[in-house]
Amino acid sequence: MSVRQMKFGLFLMGVGHHIAAWRHPDVRPEWCEDFTFFRRIAEIAEQGKLDMLFVSDGLAIEPLSHPAEIVRLEPFTLLAALAAVTNRIGLAGTASTTYNEPFHIARKFSSLDHISRGRAAWNIVTSYYEEEAYNFSQTAHLEHRLRYERAREFVDVVNGLWESWDEEALIRDQSSGIYFHAEKWRPLNHHGTHFSVRGPLNSSRPPQGKPVLIQAGSSQDGIRFAAHVAEVVFTAQSTLTDAQRFYQTVKQEAARAGRNPDHILIMPGVAPYIGRTEQEAREQYEQLQELIVPEVGLAFLSDYLGGIDFSGYSLDDPLPDDIPETNGNQSRRQLIIDLARRERLTIRQLYQRIAGARGHFTIIGTPEQVADQLEYWFLQGAADGFNLMFPYYPNGLQSFVEHVIPILQKRGLFRRNYEGTTLRDHLGLPVPKSIRV
Template sequence: MTRKIRLGAFLPGGGQHIASWRHPDQPADGAVNFDFHVQLAREAERGLFDAYFLADGLATGGTSEGGPARIAGFEPVTLFAALATQTTHLGFIATASTTYEEPYNTARKFASLDLISGGRAGWNVVTTATEAAARNFNLDTQHPHAFRYARAAEHVEVVRKLWDSFEDDIFIRDKETGNFLDRTKLHFAHHKGAHFKVEGPLNVSRSPQGHPVIVQAGQSEDGRGLAAATAEVIFTAHQRLDTAQEFYRDIKARARGLGRDPDHILIMPGVSPFVGRTEDEAREKYDRLTSLILEEDGISLVKGLTGGTLDLTGADLDGPLPPVAPTEGMKSRQALIRQIADENGFTIRQLYQWVASARGHYTIVGSAAQVADMLEEWFTSEAADGFNILPPWLPTGLTDFVDLVIPELQRRGLFRTAYEGRTLRQNLGLPFPVNRYAAARSAAQAAE
């Protein structure tokens, strides 16, 4: 089988670009409009995307999260359960926090989503990196970065144990004899760790995928370690081919070092595409959205992306970005924003105009062929197994990609022309996870 590009669609109903809600095409209430999300899901499925992806913050991000239109939205798992009924092949990758949720609850809701969708669920594992979120969960200040990542690793481990509570063939359900299940195939987690004590079993049965697909986006040293050990899909943000390649090779090497098959960790950088039938048309689309940015939203965005401590009151927006001390928030993103400002020699205004569309993800303005060229180059040169597409505004930014770029990728043999499987795991080419308890029994029997 020829290797194909994998595609996620990152589609917050409020739009990615901080001014997208002002665009005539996008419903101003998109963030809380369920019917609009149905439309987006169907459009992504028409484009044969692998999955619909949503981030999640556990606090009103305001403009730092993508503009005022994204101050309020849906809880992603609840939303995706509803959207799953409106689609048949599209996967759904929802973000949930290892810091502010309990593994038993996490395991349940994703197993339920997997059951409801017939095997199309993914969990984007995040540690949640804002002070605002901490203050919504009984804390005055958030836990240190290293603590969050240690808890995350254990949280994922407990969830995976719980997803193995029921072996695939546990249920007998013989009405005649009354024999419902084989109790030897029901397993307790008996987990006792530094952060969690969880007995199990889960009270949701093993779902069609066995385990929903594990997704991560960590880029710091701690983040890379967690991702290499546990992730099956990694979203990542890069501004340059060389740093993307460095990240790609590093993760694959780490995975190999941990005894994992590197083909079972898909690296998917984010790409924010302004696509036109010509480059000029794409440029017009970019300029139009840029012209809709309010200065206060731009300032707030830069503050949010640099860790939340920067005060730009009275600053010259046409001067350079001042130094900012790093915080316990999203460390890699803080460094990336600084890199964008420095390498491009951007003023504060130029910086917020550039990151307004995707907050540090790669932004490309071009014809369908130019966008496809970029995707092909990254895909064929060890920088990416696929991409998480962030259409700057909706639904048109997505429709443009589906109508213009997807056919170009298909012509080049780089993208599917029909879904390969029924589950997200099958479409992504990821293996079905063998139940750990069944595996242990097989191993024990083989050794006898």
């Protein structure tokens, strides 16, 4: 029985996760659409033996959202390009079930899995911006519950399409001229509420059996959905207690759904600021916080809180009591409100805190201190690994790989080398059997 070790995802979000990352003097803001930048990041991450790269996504822009969400490279094209210049690291991309067709998604992830020889993962999202609807001939965003209903059916169809071909279906016997066994080829013939899809997929069985499935919704619907289908869960948790509670809930829900809880990995986001001294790390943090443009921080906070209008308030006022409901990301909204109440933050303090790590676990300290904190969460039942959200690139990642990873390796908490070749190998997830029930 091998020792349990941490898993790491690397969150590629433009030039950094911090909202002011693009203003940092070590950063060139145009890197956000520069493939050579992402290639460099991927190479460093692979040197560090990280499990996977992760690309978020959205299908619309907000005039005042995170700069990394204004213009950006599209996940399938970015990850496929990275597949060609890396060898081991996993490649996780976000795709919405609300504004896509299951055939396209099944096929692109299967193709990415073939190109990367088994390193693809799909982060399943249901989309939260109302604005996305307007780019897809819809007059309104699909209601929260219906989005999840559609997502469940969508994932069923995608799973079915990935099983279109048995492992031995394509025999390609050059002498007899038989290309495939028709009886090992399975149309899907799905007729559901949201989709009718005949299949089969025009892509053979993915090298991983199926790409790894990731989910990040922390609402009730989101957790139930994750418990049924996800193999990795990304989550924003700012305190150990909350993280432990979330961890317990998801593992229990998964067991209740008849799944092995070890096959659903919980990976909270973490924003590490690493310095040679704690003071240096703290200065790094403060430097970025001071670069936040007030209008941007405020608009950002407003957006996360469902469009609340702060014009009648001073930045030194506390957060108003009546925060409007939103059809967007429910769990994030609640996280922010809880944070403001708990620490009695002013509006200015709140937007600085939110814009900094946006509800994620923040660690500020030396490599030892960062390693200690990760170890603590990992051993205290709060995490199976972490989604690393460096404030700005490549420096944060470079420090982590050079200084934190070796400490974790010495403690036996992280691999010294990739044990296998696929993302399922790295994450210790089972390969689905080649038979559809």
